[in-house]
Amino acid sequence: MVLKLHGFPVSPSTARVEACLHEKALDFEFVPVNILGLENKQPSFLAKNPFGQIPAFEDGDVTLFESRAITAYVAEKFKETGYDLIRHENLKEAALVKVWIEVESQQYHPAICPIVYEFFGKPVVGCKPDQTVIDASLEKLKKVLDVYETRLSSNKYLAGDFYSLADLHHFAYTFYFMKTPWSSLINDRPHVKAWWEEISARPASVKVAEGMNFGEVEIK
């Protein structure tokens, strides 16, 4: 059964799923979606994701969307393949993976996403970044990173001394954030910096980053 990932390599949400598939050492077919041509708003794509957002994922007759749901599905279905991202053999570790997955979703993402969107996304469509939004988001992000710094001073990774899906979920947005003028928020916190260096050096991360050239090349 061929796994199919419908997405756009530059998109952080697409990259999140790609990184997961690489960690699980799974073969998959990448199906490019022309989001600038609004292919994602056409009926054929809306049948895969009614919100018209990328990525979407197919595993035989199972069609999924929402990047974090796709990674959770992949990590669980293929738990015996590749790297174990969910610590499925240890109830306590698996519980902490769930907690820090939610921290990314509810604390980190709402703070970092507007910064990446304003800085990289707005200029693509000819708009000026809104510095008020960026500043407010940077303040939120600092508070989140202060908690991370403490957490990472006693644990190598967020859920414990093991890399997990919780760390993986942070990769794509942080990758772009590190190319903004505010990367010192990461670099000035030594444990967060060391954590970032670890997760971004993983072969799966490096491979995904090859396609993440937002702001560097013309997007077609």
Next chain:
Amino acid sequence: MVLKLHGFPVSPSTARVEACLHEKALDFEFVPVNILGLENKQPSFLAKNPFGQIPAFEDGDVTLFESRAITAYVAEKFKETGYDLIRHENLKEAALVKVWIEVESQQYHPAICPIVYEFFGKPVVGCKPDQTVIDASLEKLKKVLDVYETRLSSNKYLAGDFYSLADLHHFAYTFYFMKTPWSSLINDRPHVKAWWEEISARPASVKVAEGMNFGEVEIK
């Protein structure tokens, strides 16, 4: 082993976990956290949740936070007890539960949360609701509910013809939203209305709602 839920009954996030524990027919000890006295910002609580937010949850030596991580843990650990919220015996159904859990987290919650917060939360601390925020959030919510209306016209519940954790996660915020002047957003969409009536009539929902009197009584 006594399960402990640290929270505040009025809080939607606390209510989310309570509803899950009731669906799973689990006994638990409710430990009230005096959030108006900032007990959640004290070191003893920060040791349970470094972000200082409620709820927190204890199962022996496992301490968890983030309501959706707690419900996922409870639904999985106790999958054979009470109502099966994650359809653990059916891969495809379980995958769709994951998808619609993420839809609540990434689409529904960011739209409905600011409305509930502005309408109920701001007055508690002596502030006036910001109608600009409410109006923008109502527009977002309408778009999400249009997708729900279509989805629920061919499925009784979000993930399929079965109640699941995805539906449960919607209960608490929608309960408060239905007490705002904008409840017609739900009531004018017949399939969404029928879905809401189903999920809010479940014994677990009714039980949790008894403590959800935000805006009705003085909060001490």
